[in-house]
Amino acid sequence: MDRNEFITIVMPLKDKLYRLAKRILVSKDEAEDAVQEIFMKLWKGKQQIENYKSPEAFAITMTKNYCLDRLKSKQASNLKIVHSNYQTSENIERNIEANDGVELVFQIMETLPEQQKLVLQLRDVEQFEFSEIAKMLESNETAIRVALSRARKTVRDEMIKKYNYGIS
CATH class of the missing domain: 1.10.10.10 (Winged helix-like DNA-binding domain superfamily/Winged helix DNA-binding domain)
Structure with missing residues (x-):
């Protein structure tokens, strides 16, 4: 699989992967990092993508697993603490919306x-x-x-x- 084929298959999934990552990780920055990491993993394993009937399902499964692993890691515990401290001012805005x-x-x-x-x-x-x-x-x-x-x-x-x- 060459670069153009990869881009044609994977790039349309960017928004779906981001929405899923944001739903799991909550943090916008964490979700963006997760999608970037998934794209890197997909690029490294681009030969595997051709073996799947649905590259979309493969990418979404990878994203879900990666995000859940991030939540389980110690680093994620720290991120949740930081996020919950920062969330109070955000909740006021969200309540207005x-x-x-x-x-x-x-x-x-x-x-x-x-x-x-x-x-x-x-x-x-x-x-x-x-x-x-x-x-x-x-x-x-x-x-x-x-x-x-x-x-x-x-x-x-x-x-x-x-x-x-x-x-x-």
Whole structure:
């Protein structure tokens, strides 16, 4: 695989990989670093990409695994502490923007358990099929459907609380 073929296959995935990385890592800088690292790994293993039916699924699986590994590392613990200290002023701004329903959904998504957050992101935001998500998350389709159902129910319940607050 030459450089042009690689660019044609991988570059269209940049935004999806970034959104997934940001959803997992929260920090914009960390997400950008993660995507850059994934691109480097993909470039080094570019011969492997041709062996996969879906290079997109391969890249997303790599991104998910890399981001989860970053969260588990000691370095990530420090980043979470720094991020949580910095988050209070950001929360004020986010609360002001929360009038937009989409923004509120994304805020609610951040509170979901990791598996539900990933399934909701991959299905409803990135529009992947259940079978593809099951492969990416190394799970079965039934578990993916259950996680998605629970995630959607939590989001729906939180939206109802937010918009029907004080109304009987």
